[in-house]
Amino acid sequence: MSGATDEEEGSIVRFPDHFIQEVVDRTDIEELIGRYVSLKRAGSNLVGRCPFHSEKTPSFSVSPTKKMFFCFGCHAGGSAITFVQKMENLDFPDAVEFLANRAGVPLPMESEAGQKKEGVSRKRVLEMNLAAAKFYRACLFDPNLGGEGMRYFRQQRRMSEATIKHFGLGFAPNNFYSLTNHMHSLGYTDEELIAACLCGKSQKTGKTYDYFRNRVMFPIIDPSGNVVAFGGRVMDDSKPKYLNSSDTPAFKKSRHLFALNFAKNCCAERMILCEGYMDVIALHAAGFEYAVATLGTAITPEHARVFSKYTQKVIISYDADDAGQNAANKAMRVLGEVGMEVRVLKLSGAKDPDEFIVKFGPDRFRQALEQSRTGFDHKSEKILSSYDLSIGSEKLKASNALCTLIAEYWSAVEREIYLAQAAKALDLPVEALKNTVEQLRRKHQRARTEQESREAQSTLKNYGDRINPEAVKDVRAASAEETVLGLLLIFEEYRNAVEKGDIALGASDFVTSFHRRVFESIMERHRSEGGFRFELLGADYTPDEIGRIQKMEVTRQQLTQNGPEVFRSAVAVLRQAKSDEDHQEDDIRAHLDRLREKRSRLHKGKVDTK
Numbered sequence: 001m002s003g004a005t006d007e008e009e010g011s012i013v014r015f016p017d018h019f020i021q022e023v024v025d026r027t028d029i030e031e032l033i034g035r036y037v038s039l040k041r042a043g044s045n046l047v048g049r050c051p052f053h054s055e056k057t058p059s060f061s062v063s064p065t066k067k068m069f070f071c072f073g074c075h076a077g078g079s080a081i082t083f084v085q086k087m088e089n090l091d092f093p094d095a096v097e098f099l100a101n102r103a104g105v106p107l108p109m110e111s112e113a114g115q116k117k118e119g120v121s122r123k124r125v126l127e128m129n130l131a132a133a134k135f136y137r138a139c140l141f142d143p144n145l146g147g148e149g150m151r152y153f154r155q156q157r158r159m160s161e162a163t164i165k166h167f168g169l170g171f172a173p174n175n176f177y178s179l180t181n182h183m184h185s186l187g188y189t190d191e192e193l194i195a196a197c198l199c200g201k202s203q204k205t206g207k208t209y210d211y212f213r214n215r216v217m218f219p220i221i222d223p224s225g226n227v228v229a230f231g232g233r234v235m236d237d238s239k240p241k242y243l244n245s246s247d248t249p250a251f252k253k254s255r256h257l258f259a260l261n262f263a264k265n266c267c268a269e270r271m272i273l274c275e276g277y278m279d280v281i282a283l284h285a286a287g288f289e290y291a292v293a294t295l296g297t298a299i300t301p302e303h304a305r306v307f308s309k310y311t312q313k314v315i316i317s318y319d320a321d322d323a324g325q326n327a328a329n330k331a332m333r334v335l336g337e338v339g340m341e342v343r344v345l346k347l348s349g350a351k352d353p354d355e356f357i358v359k360f361g362p363d364r365f366r367q368a369l370e371q372s373r374t375g376f377d378h379k380s381e382k383i384l385s386s387y388d389l390s391i392g393s394e395k396l397k398a399s400n401a402l403c404t405l406i407a408e409y410w411s412a413v414e415r416e417i418y419l420a421q422a423a424k425a426l427d428l429p430v431e432a433l434k435n436t437v438e439q440l441r442r443k444h445q446r447a448r449t450e451q452e453s454r455e456a457q458s459t460l461k462n463y464g465d466r467i468n469p470e471a472v473k474d475v476r477a478a479s480a481e482e483t484v485l486g487l488l489l490i491f492e493e494y495r496n497a498v499e500k501g502d503i504a505l506g507a508s509d510f511v512t513s514f515h516r517r518v519f520e521s522i523m524e525r526h527r528s529e530g531g532f533r534f535e536l537l538g539a540d541y542t543p544d545e546i547g548r549i550q551k552m553e554v555t556r557q558q559l560t561q562n563g564p565e566v567f568r569s570a571v572a573v574l575r576q577a578k579s580d581e582d583h584q585e586d587d588i589r590a591h592l593d594r595l596r597e598k599r600s601r602l603h604k605g606k607v608d609t610k
């Protein structure tokens with residue numbers, strides 16, 4: 001062990017190597033990643049859009065044979081374990097456990113794995129959430145405790161008992177200690193309850209109390225069926241109307257969607273995005289089981305990527321008021337950025353989908369869905385209506401505005417369709433508009449490239465290389481180190497040559513300490529019983545560091561020149577750099593010695609003059 005995890009050693013779980021290897025061997029990486037990213041075959045690899053950065057053209061690749069993934073855009077990469085760490089926001093041991101459970105590999109005995117690290121784990125939070133969901137449900141169905149909640153659901157919201165049960169709805173009693181006492185009786189501690197965001201702690205008395213009180217409760221269930229969080233709604237007009245769990249080890253507001261656990265089963269074609277829980281429940285009850293909602297937050301790029309895992313098309317059905325329409329515009333942009341087909345539902349005569357269905361019935365809603373308009377229709381209508389097209393100069397302005405809008409679309413097919421629509425609406429030849437659009441796209445592309453390189457440079461200037469900050473001191477040596485490490489990662493014969501001393505290379509030859517650490521890990525793993533395995537590095541490095549190490553390997557794999565002369569010359573650069581550094585140190589030392597001598601002579605001189 002080395003690096004940042006040093007101080008935690010002893011408290012961190014350390015699984016045996018053979019166990020980690022078995023988990024990785026028994027994980028189908030294509031199937032695992034395919035659950036999060038839609039992958040297409042490209043030769044022996046699979047490619048898709050990276051789940052770790054926003055992109056429109058796929059630069060994310062998975063190798064089923066090597067059991068690795070790598071993104072050529074953001075350089076995320078590693079084994080299935082690294083993928084789960086990043087995707088599910090887990091630390092290394094939890095990610096191994098996650099995959100072990102999936103692959104049906106029994107966990108090693110507690111004593112072998114060592115002590116679980118401090119803090120409340122995701123698993124524990126999920127257990128507490130499940131117990132709390134059962135408690136809230138029991139309260140709702142208890143006439144003495146939950147009568148008011150049941151009346152609210154059944155009478156005010158016209159829900160059937162089947163719907164209430166289907167969504168696992170519940171009721172939090174109007175009492176500060178109902179849930180707290182119940183959870184204590186199940187053996188959960190105050191610290192755990194607070195970490196799960198089920199309880200708060202009073203500043204005044206220091207006592208733990210129920211976070212949700214006198215509210216109807218909506219459990220948030222993830223696609224694997226875990227209760228990850230709760231939303232609670234008041235039954236009158238008091239504020240706040242909705243109270244949601246904060247982020248916990250099991251929940252990220254910016255990623256989870258309400259009712260995705262149901263919607264994922266029937267949404268290959270499309271999903272409906274609503275503003276609130278009530279809209280979603282009303283739509284499901286009316287047969288639209290592909291409706292979901294964000295949880296007390298505007299849609300984020302993370303949500304957009306979640307959508308893109310399950311569906312091609314999202315129909316936004318937000319409230320008819322200005323706030324709702326502004327939110328819809330933003331959602332359109334965020335979803336469009338990951339390449340989703342987005343449509344907007346226009347409901348007239350009702351303030352939200354829930355009210356619409358009550359007033360006009362599910363058939364009218366289905367009609368409205370079929371007539372939902374593309375984001376382009378929505379925006380172009382606004383542009384066309386704000387100019388007088390019978391005046392030449394106004395028509396030119398409208399044409400420019402429409403071209404600017406069309407140029408933003410990433411898909412060439414979409415651009416063709418919208419160009420035809422715009423040409424028709426403006427009564428202009430398609431070719432003329434097309435030229436303008438292509439010019440705009442080239443201009444945008446140049447601006448983007450410039451901006452990206454500016455950003456990259458300023459990041460480098462301000463923060464340097466976060467993973468290997470010493471690389472800037474000697475760029476040539478650092479790059480030679482990457483060559484050496486890349487080759488060592490790929491070829492066992494180079495590792496053998498170094499191990500046997502056929503090639504003189506040791507840890508002290510490395511100029512940057514990050515690369516030195518990687519070298520030591522590779523050689524240590526090489527000498528171990530099972531031989532070198534990439535995924536075993538994971539325990540000692542952060543996912544970002546693993547991505548960097550993976551990049552060194554991928555860079556070499558893309559090159560055809562990987563022979564012994566390449567390895568030897570890179571080693572020679574290192575030794576040269578090291579001796580230069582040593583010489584520099586010698587120079588400095590000699591310089592200091594001379595200074596010291598001079599000073600002592602002066603000193604003596606002073607003494608002499610006294």
Ligand SMILES: [Zn+2]
Nearest residue numbers: 050053071074
């Ligand atoms: Zn990426």
